[in-house]
Amino acid sequence: MAASMKGKRCLVIGGCGFLGRHLCEVLLEKGWTVQVFDIRTTFEDPRIKFFIGDLCKIEDLKPALEGVHCVFHCASPAPLGNNKALFYKVNYEGTQNIIATCKEVGVKRLVLTSSASVVYEGKGIRNGKEDELPYATKPLDYYTETKILQEKTVLAANSQDFYTVAIRPHGIFGPRDLQLVPIAVDMARKGKMKFIIGDGKNVVDFTYVGNVVHGHVLAAEHLNPGSPVCGKAYHITNAEPIFF
Ligand code: NAD
DSSP, X not given: OOOOOTTOEEEEETTTSHHHXXXXXXXXXXXXXXXEEESSOOOOOTTSEEEXXXXXXXXXXXXXXXXXXXXXXXXXXXXXXXXXHHHIIIIIIHHHHHHHHHHHHTOOEEEEEOXXXXXXXXXXXXXXXXXXXXXXXXXXXXXXXXHHHHHHHHHHTOBTTBEEEEEEOOEEESTTOOSHHHHHHHHHHTTOOOOOOTTSOOEEOEEEHHHHHHHHHHHHHTOSTTOTTTTEEEEOOOSSOEEO
């Protein structure tokens, strides 16, 4: 059953990013007490307590996690990079740090923003079910490789007194998106989108940021002892696939 989160303290790690900031806005509307942890600041809001730090450093994380009811982890280096060491350090080792620090200070709930790419094997997926699709054996890139490790780590940490869940969006669009739509428009303007790979029937999924946020909120509200949500991954999508 969904629990009321009014007045409950949460920490949004990566809260200064595109998704994280939208999540903060909805959590505030719902009456949560919101804290943000990020390596940079991109906005100000007097209702939010900001902690600036690196999630790779336990000493930075610790003060931000004290007294927190639920952590949302939506920090990552930008997916288009190719810096293997950075992806491993932030997405994999950093997530291990978050879990260890949560346990040390007594935080019991962790909602991870994963990615639908963790199950992508190079072939379009229609009506894919989370409990039937295995992790990709040949991940697309270092970003995906470390998102798989990250998700496995978070779900394996689920236990009788630590509750975890992973939300898997694919491309997220909406206000303040600096990656998906601006990059696609830029490529189109440069004439780089005139090619069709395959027969034109490939599918790709884009999800409105508000729906991705809604998935995170529902997950957090249901992350309670004995809930079927605990230890599971959920794809989050709008409805119909988009031909690409
Ligand atoms: P974003 O780049 O806008 O936000 C990520 C935030 O993480 C940034 O504010 C950044 O400063 C912060 N961060 C990075 N390294 C950090 C560190 N070491 N310590 C503390 N903070 C750090 O990205 P986004 O689009 O909002 O993505 C959020 C999450 O959603 C990521 O986990 C990403 O993998 C996942 N995701 C995004 C999309 C998409 O289309 N945007 C699709 C699938 C999954």
